Amino acid sequence: MHIVYASDGKAGHRSQAVGLFKAMQRQYTDEVTFEEVNIQDLPIFSLLMGMLIKSFRGFSKQPDYIFGVGSHTQLRVVLLGKIYRQAKTVILMKPNYPFTWFDHVIIPEHDGIAENGNVILTQGALNPIINEQRHVPNRILIALGGSSKRHQWNEEKVLHSLKNIVDNNLQAEFILTTSRRTPSEFLTHLKLESFAENLNIFPVEETPQGWIFEEMQKAEAVWVTEDSVSMIFEALTAGCRVGVIEIDRLKQDRITKSIDQMIEKKVISKTESNADLPQAQTFKEAERVATYLLAK
Missing domain, CATH: 3.40.50.2000 (Glycogen Phosphorylase B;)
Structure with a gap:
């Protein structure tokens, strides 16, 4: 399985994408690879041309999932989904475009969006942390x-x-x-x-x-x-x-x-x-979302 992440270079956004990738990697039985591509290397014109020829030369191999986090990644994720029809598009935020333009929309529940259709609500933004029991x-x-x-x-x-x-x-x-x-x-x-x-x-x-x-x-x-x-x-x-x-x-x-x-x-x-202080909680939001995506 290959995941392409359309990156805007922001550390907080990358943390969410990496968190979901690592959770999927832990759960999937075969190899899961991750390729981060900066949005500067995903010009809109080139993606539009890629839609015509059903190909884009910017990746090491064809993606199975296309992740995006951040407003400047959204249109690129949509266009990449048009080029690679077999790939599932995943936007980790409340998008500016219609939710139906993406296969999965992952939104923190504090944004006030109802969980229905392709929307997955999470407690806070995803992150790459797991509890290693070293406290x-x-x-x-x-x-x-x-x-x-x-x-x-x-x-x-x-x-x-x-x-x-x-x-x-x-x-x-x-x-x-x-x-x-x-x-x-x-x-x-x-x-x-x-x-x-x-x-x-x-x-x-x-x-x-x-x-x-x-x-x-x-x-x-x-x-x-x-x-x-x-x-x-x-x-x-x-x-x-x-x-x-x-x-x-x-x-x-x-x-x-x-x-x-x-x-x-x-x-x-x-x-x-x-x-x-309250006792430590069991927070495994990235794991929960990964389980859902892989089941789909």
């Missing part, structure tokens, strides 16, 4: 985000939460990392706080690719600022107990509502004590 008791990972279209970074609130997390988990080993959205001056201010001596700090600029996924495998618990929704689901998939650090909300929407619902259902918590 170390009292090892805590703290992952900080920043401002977004629905959140505003609040340094005072974050510092207060970090102090409480440290004070309420005195026996723990703490690993803290930032994201590219974390204000550049924050770590300077954090290091002035007395509790910071308890933190092992790894700025995002100094962490290699895959570092945070490895840390999730080792952490018993993960605290994430609530703006980092994808990281919340990654930590849940890794089998961690998950806490959220509140920052200011600029607006209420389906995303913030989904966070509140998970708190209400005790999937995640706003508590600052590891002992009071």
